[in-house]
Amino acid sequence: MLWITCPTCGERPVSEFRFGGELPHVPDSIIDADAHNLDWVWMQNNVDGITTERWFHVAGCRRWLTLRRDTSTDRVV
């Protein structure tokens, strides 16, 4: 199981957290304003590897945190 270290509460199981999505990152090649908005709202990198994402500690301090996780192993890096 995935364990997440919350800056306030310490190491807690993933079931205490709510996944908040990867940090949106629109590629520099997208210049058009509408295409930029579309990408920002909907598109995902969804990489098989290291990703930077937001989590909400819903059953703890109820604060947001940012962490880097390897999606190929489901471990925090």
Place this chain on the structure above:
Amino acid sequence: MNEFVETLLDLTWHEPKKSYDVVIIGAGGHGLATAWNLATKHGITNVAVLEANYIGSGNTGRNTTIIRANYGIPESVRFYQRSLDLYRALEGETGCSIVHSTKGLLWLAHTESGMRAERARALMNQACGAETVMITPEEALELCPQLDLSGGGRYPVLGASYHPGGATARHDRVVWAYAQGAMRQGVHVVPHTPVVGLLRDGERVVGVQTSSGPISAGVVLSAVGGRVTTVAAMADLRLPIRTHPLQALVTNAYAPGFGPIVASSELLCYVSQTGRGQMLMGAEFDSQPSYSMQSSYEFLQTVSTRMIHMLPFLRNLRILRQWAGICDISPDYSPIMGFTGVEGLLITTGWGTWGFKAIPAGGEAMAELIATGVTPKLIAAFGLSRFAADHAMADQGSAGTR
């Protein structure tokens, strides 16, 4: 077992040629069903289906084999009803047994709001041509005598929506039936050949780069389950897809027999009995995206606790196996099928979770699209362009048990 051995299939693998009219990435249910439809319905046989592993090794071999059409939006109900009908006819059409069995699906409601949701589902399904009716707790007990109507005192059964067409089929056999049918028409199925890149001519996709060399293609279709983002990224295409693991488990055999498929959208779990008598259970997908196929003790704990509220006899069974499969999940839980905006590249993905119940209709529609160049009406609402047009097809009746 004898029936199984006697009807073992004739599958001969091919060395890929240098060029095809259509190259399909992923020899799972969707890829092979598309190839079979192309060959048998449209006469397009210069087709290759490339698979990184063995055929059906992805989500087609990992799902919980449930076929149903009781979805939450009209477009999905029509699409999955078509699939349900095609599954019924598949044995006759391919001449292969897929161990199809119509069992009926009970969708339990434990609260007044749950009852409202199920009533709405039943009425909407009937309006769109799928058979779903509301039944009382007593009628549910007749269909499934093992039910605890008090829900362990905590989740009382107030009623249920009943979907008599709900069925199961042997998932590997579906793959083999389509593979054999397609091969007989001259389609090449090439296992153990991962696609590592796409060949480009300017913006256009003109073929695939595989582990055993380049193959040029008139059209490339991605029918992969679990890694569509990787394929799309090869064409610099970004998708609104997250890849989540979904887990399942089977217990040892339950001798008295268990008739229907039972699900609960409030407890978020479902159960059916396999041909071998094992109880096959699943729940919702893992909250965080991941490509790891590790299943968890937490899942066993959660799903067992919930199941026992509905079906107390399950507490006496033992868990034999558990597994996970990685599902490409769209933000509105509806499929993304058709043109991508990149010329020469088509996708079919995001069919709820593992996508088993969408195989026949998905294959039929994608084959028609490739053959005619026109998006069939059945999947017109499921284009990738719906996100830009602000027409997301949110369907909570779709993914997992929701």
